[in-house]
Amino acid sequence: MHPDLETIVLTEAQIAERIRELGEQISADYGHEPVLLIAVLRGAALFVADLARAIESPVEIDFMAVSSYGSSTKSSGVVRIIKDLDETIEGRHVLVVEDILDTGLTLKYLLKNLASRGPASLEVVTLLSKEGKQRVPISCRYIGFDVPDEFVVGYGLDYAERYRNLPYIGILKPEIYSD
Numbered sequence: 096m097h098p099d100l101e102t103i104v105l106t107e108a109q110i111a112e113r114i115r116e117l118g119e120q121i122s123a124d125y126g127h128e129p130v131l132l133i134a135v136l137r138g139a140a141l142f143v144a145d146l147a148r149a150i151e152s153p154v155e156i157d158f159m160a161v162s163s164y165g166s167s168t169k170s171s172g173v174v175r176i177i178k179d180l181d182e183t184i185e186g187r188h189v190l191v192v193e194d195i196l197d198t199g200l201t202l203k204y205l206l207k208n209l210a211s212r213g214p215a216s217l218e219v220v221t222l223l224s225k226e227g228k229q230r231v232p233i234s235c236r237y238i239g240f241d242v243p244d245e246f247v248v249g250y251g252l253d254y255a256e257r258y259r260n261l262p263y264i265g266i267l268k269p270e271i272y273s274d
């Protein structure tokens with residue numbers, strides 16, 4: 096385990112197994128319909144790479160980047176599109192791929208924005224959802240894991256841009272972050 100971590104909450108094997116299950120479920124739901132995965136950068140980059148390979152339906156991938164926490168561990172509630180999609184989503188089946196659902200503020204904004212572009216369908220898959228934290232109701236069709244309300248890193252999730260490359264997900268030691 097990385098020395099900055101207090102504990103591991105999800106192992107590499109647990110993550111891989113759950114993504115395989117999500118891929119099966121998504122493939123069953125979409126069948127032969129093409130699905131456009133919209134990954135929210137940067138946290139969901141690793142997840143979308145593995146999830147896409149677990150889906151048998153025809154898959155296309157696009158990326159969006161929104162402002163997040165910077166190096167702080169608290170949600171600011173401020174959401175800004177930093178990088179928009181490269182293609183139009185009108186009439187397409189869109190599945191937004193998120194790393195973690197915390198307050199829900201980011202997704203709420205994103206979904207409203209995407210819905211206004213006229214997709215054929217709009218659903219969300221999140222790898223993690225923080226228990227009891229959602230301040231706004233989000234209808235999330237696929238959830239990988241519910242996690243405790245702690246700041247987690249690894250498998251795409253960062254603290255001050257570090258730890259994204261850890262193959263597992265863990266809780267940082269409190270002395271590592273400084274707010």
Ligand code: IMP
Pocket residue numbers: 138163164170193194195196197198199200201202245246247248252253254
């Ligand atoms: P929300 O708008 O509060 O739901 O925040 C969602 C975004 O905040 C996620 O996509 C992450 O980028 C970031 N975030 C929230 N909780 C964590 C965490 O525990 N670790 C790392 N990033 C987090």
